[in-house]
Amino acid sequence: MKITKVETFRHWVDWCNWLVVRISTDEGIVGWGEGSLHGAMDGVDATIQEMGRGLIGLDPAGPENHWHRIYNSWRWRGGSTFMTALAAIDIALWDIEGKRLGVPVYRLLGGAQRKSIKAYASHWLSGVRTPEKAFEGAREVRKRGFSAFKFMPFTFEGLRANEASEFALAADIMAAAREGAGDDCEIFVECSEFLSPRTLCRLEDALIGSRPGWFEEPVPFENAKVMAQLQQQIRTPIATGERLLIRQEFRELFEQGGCRIAQPDLMHAGGITEVRRIASFAETYCIPIAPHNSGGAIACAATMHLVASIPNFLILEQMEDQRHVRDAASSRPIELRDGHFLLPEGPGLGLDFNLDAMEKYSPQPQPARSRPGSLWW
Numbered sequence: 001m002k003i004t005k006v007e008t009f010r011h012w013v014d015w016c017n018w019l020v021v022r023i024s025t026d027e028g029i030v031g032w033g034e035g036s037l038h039g040a041m042d043g044v045d046a047t048i049q050e051m052g053r054g055l056i057g058l059d060p061a062g063p064e065n066h067w068h069r070i071y072n073s074w075r076w077r078g079g080s081t082f083m084t085a086l087a088a089i090d091i092a093l094w095d096i097e098g099k100r101l102g103v104p105v106y107r108l109l110g111g112a113q114r115k116s117i118k119a120y121a122s123h124w125l126s127g128v129r130t131p132e133k134a135f136e137g138a139r140e141v142r143k144r145g146f147s148a149f150k151f152m153p154f155t156f157e158g159l160r161a162n163e164a165s166e167f168a169l170a171a172d173i174m175a176a177a178r179e180g181a182g183d184d185c186e187i188f189v190e191c192s193e194f195l196s197p198r199t200l201c202r203l204e205d206a207l208i209g210s211r212p213g214w215f216e217e218p219v220p221f222e223n224a225k226v227m228a229q230l231q232q233q234i235r236t237p238i239a240t241g242e243r244l245l246i247r248q249e250f251r252e253l254f255e256q257g258g259c260r261i262a263q264p265d266l267m268h269a270g271g272i273t274e275v276r277r278i279a280s281f282a283e284t285y286c287i288p289i290a291p292h293n294s295g296g297a298i299a300c301a302a303t304m305h306l307v308a309s310i311p312n313f314l315i316l317e318q319m320e321d322q323r324h325v326r327d328a329a330s331s332r333p334i335e336l337r338d339g340h341f342l343l344p345e346g347p348g349l350g351l352d353f354n355l356d357a358m359e360k361y362s363p364q365p366q367p368a369r370s371r372p373g374s375l376w377w
Contacts, residue, residue: 001100002026003060006052006089008045009355010363011296013325017041017363018296020353021048023092025060031096032353034267034298035088040081041366047085055089061100063093067273083245083270090271091302091349098348105302105349109276109309117304117341119318120148120188122294126321129155129169131176138180138187141320146339148186148213148315151177154203156194159376163199171206178210186213186315188239193220196375197230204234214239214261219375228256237261242292245269247278254285261314265292267299272306279310288314296322297330300341301349304334308343316341328357 005024010017019041021033037044051070060066067090071077098105106112121144125137128151141149153173158166177187189212195203200218214237219226221243231238237260244250245268253259262282266275279289289312291303307313318336319326327333331352335342344350 001029001059001061003055003058006048006055008048009353009358010041010045011329011358011361012364013296013361014322017366018329018361019044019088020296020298021052021088021092022353023052023055023060023089023096025096029096029099030352031060031092031094031099032298032349033088033090033092033095033271034295034302035084036267036295036299037080037084038294039366043081044084044088047081048088051085051089060093060096063090063097064273066090066093067270071270078245080243080245080268083274084268087267087269087271087274090273091266091298094272094302095348102347104343104345104347105272105305106308106343109272109306112308112343113311114308114313115343117307117313117343118148118315119146119336119339119341120150120186120315121146121320122150122317123190123319123321124149125151125177128173131172134173134176135180138177138185142181142185144320144339145337146318146320147184148188148339149181150188150190150216150317152190152192153177153207156372156376159194159199163202163376167202167206170203171210174207174210174212187211188213188216190216191218193217194372194376195219196377197226197233199376200230201233204236208235212236216240216263217242224252224256224258227253227258231257231259239263239290242268246274247281250278250281254282254287260287261290262287263290263292265294266303266306267295272302275306276310279306279312283310283312286312288312290314291316293317294319297326297334297351298349298353300326300334301330301344301351304341304343305349325361329354
C-alpha cells in the first residue's frame with residue numbers, strides 16, 4: 001500500500017474553522033485527521049501540505065515511525081502550527097492503520113480499558129449573569145444526561161469594573177448552579193488565563209462552598225512555577241495543559257506539582273502518538289487526563305480511542321452546542337448516552353468525515369480574537 005494524495009478541507013462552525021485532512025492510498029483505503037487550530041489556520045494548512053508531499057509514495061504503516069520521521073526532519077520544529085499539522089497527519093495515519101488491519105484504533109493502542117467514556121458539557125451557561133438563569137441552565141444540563149459541566153461564573157470586564165461585586169455575583173451564580181445541578185454533579189470553573197495568584201485565591205474563597213471540581217487555566221500556562229505555587233495554596237484542583245504541545249513542555253509542570261489534572265489536546269499536541277506518551281508521563285506523577293476536546297468529529301473520535309486505552313483517564317470535554325454539526329459531519333454520529341460517549345467499534349476511527357453534509361459550512365477568514373491585554377491583577 002502506498003500513499004497517493006494528501007488533501008485538506010475547511011468548514012466554518014460556530015466561531016472557528018474545522019480543518020480536516022484526507023490521506024488516500026492506492027488500495028482505496030482513506031484516513032481522516034483533523035487540525036482545527038483556533039488561530040493561524042492558513043499556516044496549519046500549508047504545513048500539512050508540506051508534510052504531505054513527503055508522504056507521497058510511502059507505505060502508511062507505522063504511524064509512530066512516520067511521526068518521528070516528520071518531527072525530526074524539520075529543523076525549525078515545534079509551536080502550535082507545526083504540532084497541529086503533525087497531529088492531523090498522525091490521526092489520519094492511525095485511521096488508515098486500523099482500517100487496513102480491520103480493527104478499531106483503540107485495539108492498536110493496547111485495547112479498551114473502558115467503552116463508556118464520561119463526558120462533561122463544556123462552555124455551558126455562556127453569557128449567564130443571574131442566579132436564576134444559572135439554576136435553569138444547570139437543571140437543563142442534568143436533563144440532557146450529564147453529571148458534569150464547565151462554565152465561567154465571572155467576566156474579566158466585571159472584575160475590572162468592581163472586583164468585590166463581581167466575586168459576590170460569581171458566588172451567587174455558582175451557588176444557584178450547584179442547587180440546580182445537585183450535589184452529585186461536578187461543576188468545573190473555566191478561568192481562561194484571566195486571573196492572577198491574588199485573584200484566584202479570592203475566587204476560591206468565594207466559590208469554595210459550592211465545591212468547584214477544578215479551576216481551569218487560572219493564570220497564563222507558560223509559568224509552571226507560579227502554577228505550582230498556586231496549587232499548593234488552594235484546595236481546588238488546577239486543570240491545565242491544553243496549550244502545551246509536547247511531553248517535554250509538561251515536564252516542569254508535573255515535576256513541580258503545577259496541576260492535579262492534565263488537559264492535553266490531541267488535535268494540537270502531536271496527535272495520538274504524542275498524547276499517548278503525555279498520558280503515560282502523567283501517570284508517573286499520579287495525574288489524571290481530562291483532554292481538551294474542542295474540535296470536530298474526527299478529533300473527538302480520535303480522542304475517544306486514545307482515552308479508552310489509558311488507565312489515568314478522568315473525563316472528556318463535549319462541546320454540547322456543536323453536537324448537531326459534529327453529528328452531521330460524521331458518517332456515523334458519535335453516540336452520547338447518559339452523559340457518556342460510546343466508543344466507536346468500526347475499523348480505524350469508526351467513522352469518516354461527511355464532506356457532502358458539510359458543504360453549506362463554507363470556510364471563513366479566522367477573525368482576530370479580542371482578549372484583555374493582561375491578567376486581572
